Amino acid sequence: MIEITEKDFSLEEMVRMAKSNDVGAIVTFLGTVRDDEIRSMELEAYNDVARMELEAIAHEAQSRFHLKSVNIVHRVGRLDVGDNIVAIVVSAAHRDEAFMGCRHIIEELKARALIWKKEIGSSGERWVEHE
Amino acid sequence: MMVKVRAFASFREILGREKEIDMRPGSTVSDLLFELARTNRGFKDAAFDDCGRLKDYVLLMKNKKRIDPLQDLTVELTEGDEIAVFPPVAGG
Numbered sequence: 001m002i003e004i005t006e007k008d009f010s011l012e013e014m015v016r017m018a019k020s021n022d023v024g025a026i027v028t029f030l031g032t033v034r035d036d037e038i039r040s041m042e043l044e045a046y047n048d049v050a051r052m053e054l055e056a057i058a059h060e061a062q063s064r065f066h067l068k069s070v071n072i073v074h075r076v077g078r079l080d081v082g083d084n085i086v087a088i089v090v091s092a093a094h095r096d097e098a099f100m101g102c103r104h105i106i107e108e109l110k111a112r113a114l115i116w117k118k119e120i121g122s123s124g125e126r127w128v129e130h131e
Numbered sequence: 132m133m134v135k136v137r138a139f140a141s142f143r144e145i146l147g148r149e150k151e152i153d154m155r156p157g158s159t160v161s162d163l164l165f166e167l168a169r170t171n172r173g174f175k176d177a178a179f180d181d182c183g184r185l186k187d188y189v190l191l192m193k194n195k196k197r198i199d200p201l202q203d204l205t206v207e208l209t210e211g212d213e214i215a216v217f218p219p220v221a222g223g
Contacts, residue, residue, distance in 0.1 A: 031223055043222070044139060044140060044143070045222070046137070046139055046192075046215060046217065048195070049192070049195050049215075050222075052195075074222060074223075085223070086222070086223055106223055109222060109223050110220075110221070110222060110223040111220070112220070113220060113222045113223075114139070114217065114220055114222075115220055115221070115222025115223070116139060116140035116217070116218065116220060116221055116222070117221055117222065118140070127140050127141050127218065127221070128221040129218075129219060129221055
């Protein structure tokens, strides 16, 4: 499942979907809105292109790290401090592959997916630049 | 001929989310960018440096494929093309 949505998601449900008899390790990454003296955050995506890029990243990771499954949900719209931004759930036979695959996916997502975020604070707004 | 321009993030705030622009047949991606700059001072200041060169910060797609600003700006547009303008990404 690769999804870009305004709706919140259930990490538990994503983990449940990742389980199967040949899976021995599930690694999750959950990105949330941090209080960097901001009130909220606004996320936007070039939806269909971003989804295609996430699918490409998932396929690459799946073959490179022998993952059994990859699920990614990225939210867009207005989010408050503490809200979920992105969830990545990967499953593999062994933990090394799952850890490496999950790490690879979030780093590639940050570098490649056509998604932008603006921090909104009491003193103003600013578009975040990729670190 | 009509060409669609889609803008994201800081460029959406300057240009609007989506617009159609009437360009002369034979126009290039570069012509479109200069037309946007001619009609929108905010875009000119955000996208071009003092020498009139496109800033590195401006990223482009034509029909959902990345454009190399060093090579592809002279590519001719055709009716219905979709050009996307956006800054570097920052998701996650």
